[in-house]
Amino acid sequence: MKIVPDTSIIIDQMLSKLIEENFENAEVLIPEAVQSEIENHANKRKDIGYNGIEELKKLRILADEGHITLKYVGRRPQLDEVSLARGGEIDAMIRDIARKYNATLITSDRLQSQIAEAQGIDTYFYQKEAPKIVKTELERYFLDDVSSIHLRENTVPMAKRGKPGEIELIELDYVPLRYNDLDRITNELLAQTQLRQDAFIEIEKKGVKVIQFGNLRITIAKRPFADGFEITAIKPVNRLDLIDYNVSDKLLKRLSDDAKGILVAGSPGAGKSTFAQALAEYYHYDLEKIVKTMENPRDLNLDDNITQYAPLEGSMEDTADILLLVRPDFTLFDEVRKTRDFEIYSDMRLAGVGMIGIVHATRAIDAIQRFLGRLELGVIPSVIDTTIYIEDGEIKSVYSIELTVKVPTGMIEADLARPVIEIKDLQTDALLYEIYTYGEQTIVMNVNKKHDDENKDKSSVDKIVTKVIRNEIYRIVPNVAVEISLLSNNRALVEIDPEYAGTIIGKNGKTIEKIEERAGISIEVQDLEVKEIEDKKIIPVSISGNYISLNFRKEDIGASYDIIVEGEYLFTATVGKKANIRLKRNIEMGEIIIKAMKKDEPVYARLRSDDYY
Template sequence: MKTIIPDTSAVIIGAVSKIIEKENFDYPEIIVPEAVVCELEHQANADRREGINGLNELQKLQQLQEEGEISVSFKGKRPTNYDIKYAKSGEIDALIRDLARSEFGTLLTNDKVQAETAKAQGIPVYYYEQKYIEKTLTISKFFDDETMSVHLKENVCPMAKKGTPGHIKFIKLSDEVFNHSMLQELIDEIIDKSRSDSKTYLESVKEGSFVVQSREYRISIARPPFSEAIEITAVRPVADINLDEYHLSSKLMDRINNNAEGILISGSPGAGKSTFVQAIAKYYSGKLNKIVKTMESPRDLQLPDEITQYAPLEGSMENTADVLLLVRPDYTIYDELRKNHDFNIFADMRLAGVGMIGVVHATRPIDAIQRISSRVELGVIPSIVDTSIYIEDGEVKSVYETKMTVKVPSGMKEADLARPVIEVRDFETGELKNEIYTYGEQTIVMDLDLVNSPSNSEDKSSVDIIAEKEILRRIKRFLPKKAKVDVEVISPERANIYIPDDLVPKIIGKNGKRIAEIEEKIGISLGVEVIEDSYDKTPFEIDIIHTKKQLILDLGRENGKSNFDILIGGEYLFTATTSKKGEIRIRKGIDLSDYIIEAIEMGLEITAVRK
């Protein structure tokens, strides 16, 4: 090999200098493609270690040239924006192969596909295979049998969470302070392992952030500009528990075995949700012989080989769901449900007939159902979620079931207020815990413990408070923004609206049509009571627009056709009536406009107050 043309992969791993050191070449010529330099520069600018390693390799080659060992030159075309955009399709690799062909050289690569493509085109190839050496990650030395997570940060001593869910301690591992270079070495080790270990995956790569799943470790890396300093957080499950060890009731076990098709497992972070999910997945797959799959990002559940774990396909869980619907599993575990599209995918798969188990962060048992109730139609909730299991301190604390019925919601008395209601009951006792229903345009999740609380016998009930807010929201659509209006629910059948005399027609409407429409939508009879004044008479600052001939005092369209006093520095100047647009126009050149211009120049505040 008299002429060697290395590609990016070969330069990054230092293959050129290693071959020269190994082989007895007679002053070989090394031609580095400009495309390689461009790619390395881009990676180094993005603070990616491989780019820096590649540039260091090129500097090493320059040193060998100065020592008279080799000849180094840079040739070829720099990649265009088109080449960079389609780099994954092989455009930059094609530029490197074209240079190797034109220079009659040998292509040096660590990329198997690049090597096979070059052979197919008749280009001489030296495939440098880098053998993987199994290494244990350095960060694993901080873990023992009780360690749940390890937290490393620049200029901070290493910390760890130890214990079991509900009994966690945050302790200092050593007095040694980690500096930038020490953490960078750990990051390089983790990234290198993701390229060579089949059980280590780069789950997420963003500017300043990496998420790596390496066997049982989920490692999150943050670095500037995303964080102010380098931080590494590694998490590992501390328990591997079978479902039998949770000592679930026979009633719940019967539900899991036969009827539960839409399960939500909720709890706060560190409560033991993942451990319970792993136990139930192994139970379905092992004892019940069900086909179980998972949808995870990252894939951090520790499951047997029989259960396939899926990541977002091409960055989208929707694509993953499309594949799973073709695979037809008996149960799919969705870990974790957070964003709208997560809940929509969960609902879509459940309604398609797939048994679903979703994991949700929640601080109360009802929170998991409440989060999905705001994202799907009310009537399909029991078809999507039939069982909700709340985990706390590693134990099953509450189990809820959902059912649809038509009735008058608790706290309301009128029979004509009956509507579809989702009842959330304690699975073990049958006690009604919550009701979910629509009130106007809102979805209400009513806590029955509050409605039935003795304190509500003297104060307003939760139903009354919600009703007042909904009525106020509806009537404010027809009133000026600064209008003072109040609503009071005086009985389950009637509420009063308190409003000034001049605004009563806006609420009543022609022949009483408007208030009748509001009553029909709210489901409560409305009375109108007149109050003396509805406007805020606090002075407010106004906008002043200069034109060639006029000064325009803009008080806002909501203040149209109203009388205002204009003040300068709190002192009365004049009174005027605004136009329909809420404007007062003053011709320039008269004393009034001169006073205002002079006040602006002096920095005095110009305000208006309603008469």
């Protein structure tokens, strides 16, 4: 008797058993297409591929022992035919083999069986025993207060239990799990996933699977993605209502009336998702809004009235396109992480959809700053108007975001007025941060930052103003010796090498006026007191690879020196731990030093200290 198995009966590992029971001494003709499809699965690190290879090995053993005759027949399919396997190309090739050799087709695929019978091919359909839905071994690890299970080969099973802010890691057993244990748990999960309506494979890539299994999100990782076999299962512990968070009347009013672009921020495990779920259900039930979600993976524990969407064919952008057609009142986006996520969130908000975005951040302001550079500054308040920061499962702070035109805090001149994003504490209405542009810089100013009067650091504005003045001066006189200090919020002092003071002031003060205009501050120019050029010393210079090294003595480590070449000040630097100052040879200053060396001109260093300036 001749039999032709298809791929399904091989990967189900049932052909070897059927041979022992029903097809002893049969001539088994395995189409090359079957082996090719199994090999393709194995190359993609799919378990069904490995299962199929194991079954082929068993058939080889049966042939070597004389129980069957084993042959591989037909042609190996082309790459494009393998890629079209889901469309039935491989199944058609297998049926052609059965017809050509007048053999019985053995399959556990009902559709394959029905088509073969319709084509007049003798067919043996193996009806797999219908598995039952059972509580899996992994699910039995979960107790009432367990939020996640962590299984890894050669280690004991671990779990996290408790509520946000009070999480502890515990051992569930003293016996380490082996590879076979995790393989057994995985196979059971995959089998049950095919049966349960609330279970599906969310992501399947080389070395990793993500399964949504009821309210569990299960990640299965193997080599080469991970360095070992690992299963992680996460379950939402709490399902809370908004009232459980002691929401203030002011926040509740804002959520009800004004908030349309909301960020829920916090560190991992802080309780962001739990709060976002409560917020989504508040909008649905209390405010009677239509709420949808965008999730990757889809694992929020929400009421059945709220539809949860995953990436459409792997694209969250396509999901957003569908949602814009559905037009929900609010969409919960879990989580906003990559640049394209921020763009999708923004596009949907600007299209009029209320948005709730979950964002990883260690501070509330960090969540807002993640939009900087991704959106035009003036657009940000139209996209996000409220940020809620969650810590240890509680609302830690709430910020409102608004756009105004004003002179930024710390500046005085009226002509410095500009668009400013004000970030305020919602509860107290206290101004906390300002975001604005100054020149080409984007400034995030903490307006409440306290400074130690005895050791007062420059504010961000002071640093930017100083940098603008210095860049303008260097543009006119490159690398001139100059010191800049702020006398007040509207006045700066520039001390410059006397040789170049006139150049900086310009004819009738025109040059300094332009610098003042660009810096937005009044400038006083004074001569810089410097030691005479004779108080300098020659420094040995060496070149190694792409770097130039100015070599000092050990006692010079930590001291700052002016570097002088051919009587001209070049730059100032501090001697490093290796008693040298290094710079790249291909930058302008490096090229000047190399030219001087070629002309046998020495490089001088002049000690820079408080006595000189």
